[in-house]
Amino acid sequence: MHLTRLDVNDLRCHIALGVDLTPGPITLIGDNGVGKTSVIEAIGYLASGASHRVATDAPLIRTGCDRAVVEGHVSAAGAVNRLAIEIMPGRSNRARLNGGPVRPRELIGRLRTVLFSPEDCALITGEPGGRRRFLDDLLRQHRPRQAAVQAEYERTVRQRSALLKQCAQGRGSHLAEELAIWDEALIQRGSDLTVQRWRCAADLGPLVDQAYAELADDTSVQLTYVSAALGEHADAGDHAEVASGLRNALNRLRAAEIARGSCLVGPHRDDLRVDLGGLPARGHASQGEVWSLSLALRLGARQLLAEIDDGRGEPVLLCDDVFSALDNRRRTRVSDILLTAEQVIVTGASADDVPAALRGSIRRLDPGAQS
């Protein structure tokens, strides 16, 4: 699939940006602060329904506006679909598909993207939250139903945490019965999410291993989904087993959860462990290995999305200023891989930041030159 047109209104610094796009490489060049990353962010939002940079939508909206609008024309499987999302912080977003109103989550999966950004190293070296987000983003694009599963799980955790706080304060009279209901809600939705993430990690592992071999060397890469409730050696691909593991963990942690007033176990506390040559990459990998691993995770994700057999083709690749941080050898490897993509959108402060092979069609972004 590829984008043929992108319009961004009132998102970050963009008042009204409109660009026609072609398949193959597209390079966005502009000084710092003209909004290159925001264009990438806008495309990502259209694909996954969330920003890759911030957890809430408020910072996305241009100062003085109450909403931002992103519209993209996606060409896939021989047809062009117009996807539009109106981002309204504090309210429900509105979405349109080919001009007709649809629920925002119905847009997800129609445009698929994989983003490479300078912050990707944190996937390996950073906190588990980043790796969970990586898996969840991938899952939403891979299986759109997961958007609802994830949203319901998050809300269940918030509801249950609120109730645990009430338990800690001793308010209310039916707290034990009420907690039992939210335990079940957490077990049901949490086991669904755990199983999906576990399967996604299992599918992704060999693809990442292969990508690492192409990028660096043939040191083995292994992905392990670590469930806080079950421990890392458990088979978290089985619904009933995960559910009973979660139930046991909730019973075990009952007093601690009430004392802390928050949910201490469930997929929101899980991690995706990346091992390189049998050792945890976090803590053991060198800086160069971390770079190759984070790129390999993204390339594995690209492959996973490309293998979806709905005839819509491979995802659009987005590269936000990644090349300045890579040495020459990796630059060449990465640009060779990206060149095979149906469409890749690359940003850089100047054309020199982008490998010559990817300089395809250059678009200059200038402040004030937006039409």
Added chain:
Amino acid sequence: MYEGPIQRLIDELSRLPGIGPKGAQRIAFHVLAADSADIARLAGLLVEVRERVRFCQVCGNIAQDDRCRICADPRRDASVICVVEESKDVVAIERTREYRGRYHVLGGAISPIDGIGPNDLAIPALMARLADGEVREVILATDPNLEGEATASYLARLLTPFEVLVTRPASGLPVGGDLEYADEVTLGRAFAGRRQIGAPGER
């Protein structure tokens, strides 16, 4: 900003649900331009609705007297109670003309974030209605979202000791729609809750 009452009216209107500042302004200027008899009738209704509308002492539905129209109707089947969150849900189910039992309006759903627990809902009144043993079935028709499901599960547990059949309406495909347009969650639920049509070998 406008001067005097018109601005105060705009401010008040924009506090109402579903009305933004622009909509409030539009309504306020419509009020200025409209026939004064129409506006007087509207103003009268606003006062009357607060004074005259009451809640049914049996089911909690909106009523004009102590009992709502449905609870007062002897033709309605008293052995089935349909539990809903709001009076709006009663109206929606009544529109189907399929249901001949009675209702029970909870006044919301369990939501710890909003500080709403079982004590804030009309649950004791529901239990009281089950005491005489006349009710044979309770339909838990709370919303099919997280809070509605939680409320239904809570009630289902409470109802276990009673000798009643506890049911929940099915989630599934919209009638007259296209399968391909159903969203994934609904379609997934519909598949999970699929029914057999005709027994194997039955001809």
